[in-house]
Amino acid sequence: MPLNATLASVTQRIAERSRPYRTAYLERLEAARRKGAQRGALACTNLAHGFAAFPANDKLKLKEDKAPSLAIVSAYNDMLSAHQPFERFPQIIKDAAREAGAVAQFAGGSPAMCDGVTQGQAGMELSLFSRDAIAMATAIALSHNMFDAALYLGVCDKIVPGLLIGALHFGHLPAVFVPAGPMTxxxxxxxxxxxxxxxxxxxxxxxxxxxxxxxxxxGAGTCTFYGTANSNQMLMEAMGLHLPGAAFITPNTPLRDALTAAAAKQAAKITDLGTQYTPVGRMIDEKSIVNAIVALHATGGSTNHTLHLVAIAKAAGIVIDWDDFDKLSAVVPLITKIYPNGTADVNHFHAAGGTGFVLRELIDAGLMHDDVTTILGQGLRQHCKEPMLAAEGENGRPGIVTWHDAPAQSGDEGVLGTVAKPFAADGGLKLLQGNLGRAVIKISAVKPEHRVVEAPAVVFHSQEAFMAAFKAGQLDRDFVAVITFQGPRANGMPELHALTPALGILQDKGRHVALVTDGRMSGASGKVPAAIHVTPEVLGGGPLGRVRDGDIIRLDAEAGTLEAKVDATEWAARSQDSSDLSGNQHGMGRELFSLFRNAVGTAEEGGATFGLPPIFEKEKVTV
Structure with a gap:
C-alpha cells in the first residue's frame, strides 16, 4: 500500500517545523561522537578510576580500547512489581556481553515511582517531574564517557520516557531498551x-x-491493563528500540532471560567500534516519532503520551504538537480492545498476536513508515515478529531466542482486529478547542451516547474537594466537574484517576457527567468523558480559571469543541479565579521540586523543564 496521505503530510509538517532544531541537534551529536572506543578520550587517571573494581579480564579489555563498553542504566527497585525483575538483569547482561566480546558495567540507577501507589496521594505531585529527574539521573550515569552503547532497564509511566529523554541527550550512543514484562x-x-x-x-x-x-x-511484572506503562512498551516496539516482540513476555521465564541476553549482544553489535553503528539520536527521527503516535492511536494507548512523546521528540530536536496527534488519530483505526477500552489484558493481547501483528497491519496499510532505522538496522518490518525459545540454556545460562513472523490471523478477533475490520474508525484520541483553551480527550472507552455533554459547571480546586461533595450526596445530578489548579506549574499535574469510580457511578445512574481539568488522568482513562491537560493551565492565566459554578459547559468530543456558553462580553470581563496553593509546596519532598514548578513548560510543550536544542547561528560567531 502507498503511504497514507495524511501520514505523509503530518510527517512533512513535523520535519519542516523541526528543521533548525533537528539540524542543531545532529551537529551536537556528531561533535560528541568519537570514532572507536569513547573511553579513548579519557586520561589515564580517569580511565583507571573507571575500571578500578573490574575483574582482571574485563579490565584488560577496557585497557586495550578495542572491546565495546556497555552501560547498564536501570530503574530497578523492588517495591514496583514491574521493576522488581530487573534485580537479576545486570548479571545476565554482563555475562552475555562477555560472550559477545564486550564489557558491561552498571553505570547508574534512576528513581522509579509507582503511580499506582501514589494515586490520590500527595506524592503524585512529584510524578510528572520524576520523568525529567530520571532523564537527569540517566545523564549522570553516562557522564563518565566510558561507554559505547547503553542498555536501559525500565517499564513504567514516567520512567521509560525519562530514560529515553536522557538517552537522546547522549544521542551519539546506541540505545537498547530492555523490558521486564507483565505479571500473569x-x-x-x-x-x-x-x-x-x-x-x-x-x-x-x-x-x-x-x-x-x-x-x-x-506478583512480579507490569500491571496488565493497557495504561501508560504498557503503552510505553508498545511505543518502544514501534520505534524499534526493543528486540522484536520483547514487550509482553512475562518475567522470570526462560524466554524473558534469553531476550535480555540477546539485547546485550545486540547492543555490542551496534557500537562505533564495528560496522553497524546505530546512534539513538539519528535513529529516533521524525518518521519514528510519527510511528509512535500511530501505534498509540491504533492500540488506544495512554493520554499521558500527549505529554511524553512531545518531550521525547523535543529531546531529539523534533517539534510536535496536539494538532499532529489529532490529524493522525482521524486516519488511524483502533485495532485492539484492551482494558480500559475492552475487558482483555495485555497477556490476552500478546497471545492473540501482539505487537508484531499490530506493526505489520499498520505498515501494510500505509499507516506506518517502514523506512526507518531500528536497533536491528534498516526497516521496521523486521519487528513484525514474535520471539520463541529455540534452545534451553545450560548451567544456568539463558537459552537461545529466535524470531518468527507474527501470526497471519488474529488469535482472538475480540481483542485484536485488523485495519480492514477495526473496532473503531479512528484512534479515539481527540483535540478539543474553544474558549476554555486546548485539551485532549480519549474516547476509545467512552460510549457514543456519552461523548457530548452539556451541563452546568461545578468548580473544585482539588480532587479532595470533589470527593467530599460526592460523599455528601451533592453531585447526584447532571454536571461538568471543573477541577482547576492541577497543571504542572500549580502542583506538578497529578493524575486524577481517583475520581473515576465516583464519576462512573453517577454516569451509571443515568446522570450526564464529564470532567474538565488542567490536570492529568491515568493511562487507564475510561468510560467517563474527560477533557484533560487543558492548556494554558489556570495558574498560567488559562481561561479555565474564569469558569464559575452554574456556567453551562459544552464538551463535544465528536466536533472537537470545549467551551463555556457564557456571553462574550461577560466572559472577557471576568477575573481569574484564585486558590491558596501553599499546601502543594511542601511535604513528601515537594519543596525540593519548586525549581521544576517554576521552570516547567505547558502541557502541549510536553510539561518539560528543558527546552529545544539551541540553534547555532554561525553568522553570530566572530573572532
Whole structure:
C-alpha cells in the first residue's frame, strides 16, 4: 500500500517545523561522537578510576580500547512489581556481553515511582517531574564517557520516557531498551471495576477492596491493563528500540532471560567500534516519532503520551504538537480492545498476536513508515515478529531466542482486529478547542451516547474537594466537574484517576457527567468523558480559571469543541479565579521540586523543564 496521505503530510509538517532544531541537534551529536572506543578520550587517571573494581579480564579489555563498553542504566527497585525483575538483569547482561566480546558495567540507577501507589496521594505531585529527574539521573550515569552503547532497564509511566529523554541527550550512543514484562493475569478487569465502585458507593469495606486489589496486582511484572506503562512498551516496539516482540513476555521465564541476553549482544553489535553503528539520536527521527503516535492511536494507548512523546521528540530536536496527534488519530483505526477500552489484558493481547501483528497491519496499510532505522538496522518490518525459545540454556545460562513472523490471523478477533475490520474508525484520541483553551480527550472507552455533554459547571480546586461533595450526596445530578489548579506549574499535574469510580457511578445512574481539568488522568482513562491537560493551565492565566459554578459547559468530543456558553462580553470581563496553593509546596519532598514548578513548560510543550536544542547561528560567531 502507498503511504497514507495524511501520514505523509503530518510527517512533512513535523520535519519542516523541526528543521533548525533537528539540524542543531545532529551537529551536537556528531561533535560528541568519537570514532572507536569513547573511553579513548579519557586520561589515564580517569580511565583507571573507571575500571578500578573490574575483574582482571574485563579490565584488560577496557585497557586495550578495542572491546565495546556497555552501560547498564536501570530503574530497578523492588517495591514496583514491574521493576522488581530487573534485580537479576545486570548479571545476565554482563555475562552475555562477555560472550559477545564486550564489557558491561552498571553505570547508574534512576528513581522509579509507582503511580499506582501514589494515586490520590500527595506524592503524585512529584510524578510528572520524576520523568525529567530520571532523564537527569540517566545523564549522570553516562557522564563518565566510558561507554559505547547503553542498555536501559525500565517499564513504567514516567520512567521509560525519562530514560529515553536522557538517552537522546547522549544521542551519539546506541540505545537498547530492555523490558521486564507483565505479571500473569489476575482478577478480571470488569470484576475489579465493579468492586471499586461498590467500595466508592460505601457498599463494601476496605478489607474486601484490598482483597480484590491484591488479586489484581499479585506478583512480579507490569500491571496488565493497557495504561501508560504498557503503552510505553508498545511505543518502544514501534520505534524499534526493543528486540522484536520483547514487550509482553512475562518475567522470570526462560524466554524473558534469553531476550535480555540477546539485547546485550545486540547492543555490542551496534557500537562505533564495528560496522553497524546505530546512534539513538539519528535513529529516533521524525518518521519514528510519527510511528509512535500511530501505534498509540491504533492500540488506544495512554493520554499521558500527549505529554511524553512531545518531550521525547523535543529531546531529539523534533517539534510536535496536539494538532499532529489529532490529524493522525482521524486516519488511524483502533485495532485492539484492551482494558480500559475492552475487558482483555495485555497477556490476552500478546497471545492473540501482539505487537508484531499490530506493526505489520499498520505498515501494510500505509499507516506506518517502514523506512526507518531500528536497533536491528534498516526497516521496521523486521519487528513484525514474535520471539520463541529455540534452545534451553545450560548451567544456568539463558537459552537461545529466535524470531518468527507474527501470526497471519488474529488469535482472538475480540481483542485484536485488523485495519480492514477495526473496532473503531479512528484512534479515539481527540483535540478539543474553544474558549476554555486546548485539551485532549480519549474516547476509545467512552460510549457514543456519552461523548457530548452539556451541563452546568461545578468548580473544585482539588480532587479532595470533589470527593467530599460526592460523599455528601451533592453531585447526584447532571454536571461538568471543573477541577482547576492541577497543571504542572500549580502542583506538578497529578493524575486524577481517583475520581473515576465516583464519576462512573453517577454516569451509571443515568446522570450526564464529564470532567474538565488542567490536570492529568491515568493511562487507564475510561468510560467517563474527560477533557484533560487543558492548556494554558489556570495558574498560567488559562481561561479555565474564569469558569464559575452554574456556567453551562459544552464538551463535544465528536466536533472537537470545549467551551463555556457564557456571553462574550461577560466572559472577557471576568477575573481569574484564585486558590491558596501553599499546601502543594511542601511535604513528601515537594519543596525540593519548586525549581521544576517554576521552570516547567505547558502541557502541549510536553510539561518539560528543558527546552529545544539551541540553534547555532554561525553568522553570530566572530573572532
Amino acid at each position: 493475569s489476575g482478577m478480571s478487569n470488569s470484576d475489579k471495576v465493579k468492586i471499586r465502585q461498590l467500595y466508592t458507593a460505601g457498599k463494601i469495606g476496605r478489607a474486601e477492596l484490598l482483597e480484590a486489589e491484591s488479586k489484581s496486582y499479585h
